[in-house]
Amino acid sequence: xxxxxxxxxxxxxVQALCFDVFGTVVDWRxxxxxxxxxxxxxxxxxxxxxxxxxxxRARYQPAMEAVRSGQRGFVTLDRLHRENLxxxxxxxxxxxxxxxxxxxxxxxxxxxxxxxxxxxxxxxLRRGYLLAPLSNGNLRLMVDLARHAxxxxxxxxxxxIAQAYKPMPAAYRRAAxxxxxxxxxxxxxxxxxxxxxxxxxxxxxxAFVPRPTEHGPGQTxxxxxxxxxxxxxxxxxxxxxxLGC
Amino acid sequence: xxxxxxxxxxxxxVQALCFDVFGTVVDWRxxxxxxxxxxxxxxxxxxxxxxxxxxxRARYQPAMEAVRSGQRGFVTLDRLHRENLxxxxxxxxxxxxxxxxxxxxxxxxxxxxxxxxxxxxxxxLRRGYLLAPLSNGNLRLMVDLARHAxxxxxxxxxxxIAQAYKPMPAAYRRAAxxxxxxxxxxxxxxxxxxxxxxxxxxxxxxAFVPRPTEHGPGQTxxxxxxxxxxxxxxxxxxxxxxLGC
Numbered sequence: 001x002x003x004x005x006x007x008x009x010x011x012x013x014v015q016a017l018c019f020d021v022f023g024t025v026v027d028w029r030x031x032x033x034x035x036x037x038x039x040x041x042x043x044x045x046x047x048x049x050x051x052x053x054x055x056x057r058a059r060y061q062p063a064m065e066a067v068r069s070g071q072r073g074f075v076t077l078d079r080l081h082r083e084n085l086x087x088x089x090x091x092x093x094x095x096x097x098x099x100x101x102x103x104x105x106x107x108x109x110x111x112x113x114x115x116x117x118x119x120x121x122x123x124x125l126r127r128g129y130l131l132a133p134l135s136n137g138n139l140r141l142m143v144d145l146a147r148h149a150x151x152x153x154x155x156x157x158x159x160x161i162a163q164a165y166k167p168m169p170a171a172y173r174r175a176a177x178x179x180x181x182x183x184x185x186x187x188x189x190x191x192x193x194x195x196x197x198x199x200x201x202x203x204x205x206x207a208f209v210p211r212p213t214e215h216g217p218g219q220t221x222x223x224x225x226x227x228x229x230x231x232x233x234x235x236x237x238x239x240x241x242x243l244g245c
Numbered sequence: 246x247x248x249x250x251x252x253x254x255x256x257x258x259v260q261a262l263c264f265d266v267f268g269t270v271v272d273w274r275x276x277x278x279x280x281x282x283x284x285x286x287x288x289x290x291x292x293x294x295x296x297x298x299x300x301x302r303a304r305y306q307p308a309m310e311a312v313r314s315g316q317r318g319f320v321t322l323d324r325l326h327r328e329n330l331x332x333x334x335x336x337x338x339x340x341x342x343x344x345x346x347x348x349x350x351x352x353x354x355x356x357x358x359x360x361x362x363x364x365x366x367x368x369x370l371r372r373g374y375l376l377a378p379l380s381n382g383n384l385r386l387m388v389d390l391a392r393h394a395x396x397x398x399x400x401x402x403x404x405x406i407a408q409a410y411k412p413m414p415a416a417y418r419r420a421a422x423x424x425x426x427x428x429x430x431x432x433x434x435x436x437x438x439x440x441x442x443x444x445x446x447x448x449x450x451x452a453f454v455p456r457p458t459e460h461g462p463g464q465t466x467x468x469x470x471x472x473x474x475x476x477x478x479x480x481x482x483x484x485x486x487x488l489g490c
Contacts, residue, residue, distance in 0.1 A: 003355065004392055005385075078425065110248065130388060140250075140425035143375060143399045147249055154388045155401040160423065178405065180323065180385035 005130040005181070011243055012187075012205055012230060016179050017125060018134035018157065018172075020190035021142065023214040025133070026112035026149060029053045035108035039101065040094065047092055050216060055091065059084035064136060064165040074163045076138035082106045109137070110144035115211065119150050121236020124245045132157045134175045134188065136165050155179075167198030176204070189239065193226045200227075207231035207239055250375040250426070256488055257432075257475060259450055261424050262370060263379035263402065263417075265435035266387065268459040270378070271357035271394060274298045280353035284346065285339065292337055295461060300336065304329035309381060309410040319408045321383035327351045354382070355389035360456065364395050366481020369490045377402045379420045379433065381410050400424075412443030421449070434484065438471045445472075452476035452484055 005015040022028045032053035040047065063080040066072050085106055089097050125131060131154050133142050138160040146153055155178070159165045162174035176183045188199035191211040200206050206229040212219055225232050233239035250260040267273045277298035285292065308325040311317050330351055334342050370376060376399050378387050383405040391398055400423070404410045407419035421428045433444030436456040445451050451474040457464055470477050478484035 003352070003389060005389070076425075107248070138425070139400055139423040143424070144248060144250070146399065154391065155384055156399075161406060178384040179388075180321075180383070 004128065005179070007128075010128065013185055014129065014187045014205055014243065015181055015185040016130035016132065017187045017189055017207075017243075018132055018175050018199075018204070020166075020188070020192060020195050021133045021135035021137055021145065022112075023211055024189060024191040024209060025118055025151065026114050026145065027211075027214070028057065028109070028112050029214065029216060031112040032056060032108045035111060036105065039105050039108075043101075045094060047094075052088065052092055054215070056081075056084055056088045059088065068165050068168055074160075076141075076160055077136055078106065078109075078138050078141055081109055107144075110141055111148050112145060114149040114151070115235070117235035117237050121240055122152055124240040125236065125243065126152050126154075128243065128245045129187075130154045130179060132175065132179070134158050134166070134172065136171075166195060169198070169202050172199050172202045172204055176202075187230070187243075192222050196229055197227065200229075205230045207233065209233050209235060209239060249373065250424070252373075255373065257450055258430055259374065259432045259488070260426055260430040261375035261377065262432045262434055262452075262488075263377055263420050263444075263449070265411075265433070265437060265440050266378045266380035266382060266390065267357075268456055269434065269436040269454060270363055270396065271359050271390065272456075272459070273302065273354070273357050274459060274461060276357040277301060277353050280356060281350060284350050284353075288346075290339060292339075297333065297337055299460070301326075301329060301333045304333065313410050313413055319405075321386075321405055322381055323351065323354075323383050323386055326354055352389075355386055356393050357390060359394040359396070360480070362480035362482050366485055367397055369485040370481065370488065371397050371399075373488065373490045374432075375399045375424060377420065377424070379403050379411070379417065381416075411440060414443070414447050417444050417447045417449055421447075432475070432488075437467050441474055442472065445474075450475045452478065454478050454480060454484060 019025055033049035036052050037049045063084055067074055085102055122131060133153060134157050135142060136159040139156050142156045157175040157178060159171055162171045164170035176186045183203035187205040187207055188196055189207045189209060190196050191209055196206040196208060208225045208229045210223060212223050231242050233242055264270055274295060278294035281297050282294045308329055312319055330347055367376060378398060379402050380387060381404040384401050387401045402420040402423060404416055407416045409415035421431045428448035432450040432452055433441055434452045434454060435441050436454055441451040441453060453470045453474045455468060457468050476487050478487055
């Protein structure tokens with residue numbers, strides 16, 4: 001039996017696919033909006049739920065930047081999400097939320113739904129390649145998401161394992177190292193041009209799969225590739241076709 | 246939907262199962278013997294194949310001890326296996342083996358067969374618990390084994406992720422930390438009493454599943470529990486029954 005991840009006849013010699021998750025694999029915005037409404041609605045809150053999700057997510061990059069810059073040591077995304085949740089609840093006027101409510105709502109990120117093409121696309125891709133998330137989400141968050149959304153990962157890679165948040169080079173390098181592959185044998189799949197630029201900088205191959213409604217109907221960013229990425233596909237089915245699966 | 250790994254009603258509050266792999270999940274001895282015969286037999290070698298597997302494995306603990314003691318930095322088990330293979334081939338009189346042959350034979354450890362109860366047992370256990378290997382094998386080795394043997398892991402944990410070989414406490418502690426669980430919510434499943442003792446020392450729960458032919462028909466070690474482990478089961482089906490799956 002030929003070993004997956006050891007074939008020489010794949011396009012560009014790619015053996016493993018590393019996936020950005022938030023936005024690329026799962027639709028965080030509508031899922032977080034739904035979860036927030038499910039938990040806060042019964043308490044009488046009437047918020048702009050999509051706006052609440054967007055506001056929570058807006059605190060994501062600044063929180064990681066404090067870790068990247070060395071201002072604080074590595075902490076998990078679950079912890080950063082929770083800190084950000086406390087402040088976004090306050091900014092939306094939700095007064096004195098119970099600690100148990102905050103904990104429960106923070107798990108919204110563990111129950112995000114995949115885009116419609118993901119389950120079938122990953123199943124096809126897994127026939128020919130090793131698959132792993134390379135996300136800033138911590139390991140347990142990725143495990144729970146995989147269970148919730150049926151994501152057939154071979155391993156969970158990413159920021160917590162590397163103790164470095166993307167786009168720091170160590171996050172990508174450590175993933176390739178743990179797969180025992182050269183970066184050039186790893187294909188980073190993302191809906192974000194900046195993620196692909198960082199992956200390319202360490203020698204990984206790149207695939208752009210746009211998600212034009214990640215940020216809602218008025219999205220203006222990442223609608224098209226802004227560099228000559230190795231692959232550009234409309235969705236995971238299209239990527240599977242290009243990769244010979 | 247209740248989240249797997251967050252239930253309160255499991256025996257002893259266990260949420261995740263961490264598995265020793267070599268010996269506990271897979272039958273390394275007969276598998277390595279088979280792989281060695283398949284690769285060396287056609288070259289005219291007529292070795293005691295089971296003896297070859299045993300001799301290779303006998304170099305396992307001393308090689309890891311050099312890392313544990315700090316005599317050398319962390320290197321993967323694939324690398325230790327390869328160094329040990331070179332010396333065991335020499336001791337069996339296999340003269341001047343090609344580098345490509347050594348590389349191919351070293352991958353024998355990526356193609357070990359599971360014990361007969363494993364596939365069905367893990368499928369049952371996965372309904373109620375998070376499952377991960379906590380092995381001294383490196384991540385890629387565990388990924389390949391999972392593909393070969395159909396092991397439905399939620400994540401790959403173990404020595405390489407922790408940069409510490411069992412039975413060092415860090416190997417166990419890091420696994421619990423990455424699962425975002427207290428050690429007491431993690432159940433170490435092993436066919437080796439020493440592994441369970443080390444897991445218990447950091448606060449994990451323990452399950453002994455003897456594999457009385459791991460070392461062949463004349464095995465004398467680990468035939469019975471040598472301490473009052475939390476669970477003792479004949480096989481993974483028995484463990485699943487005890488754990489309510």
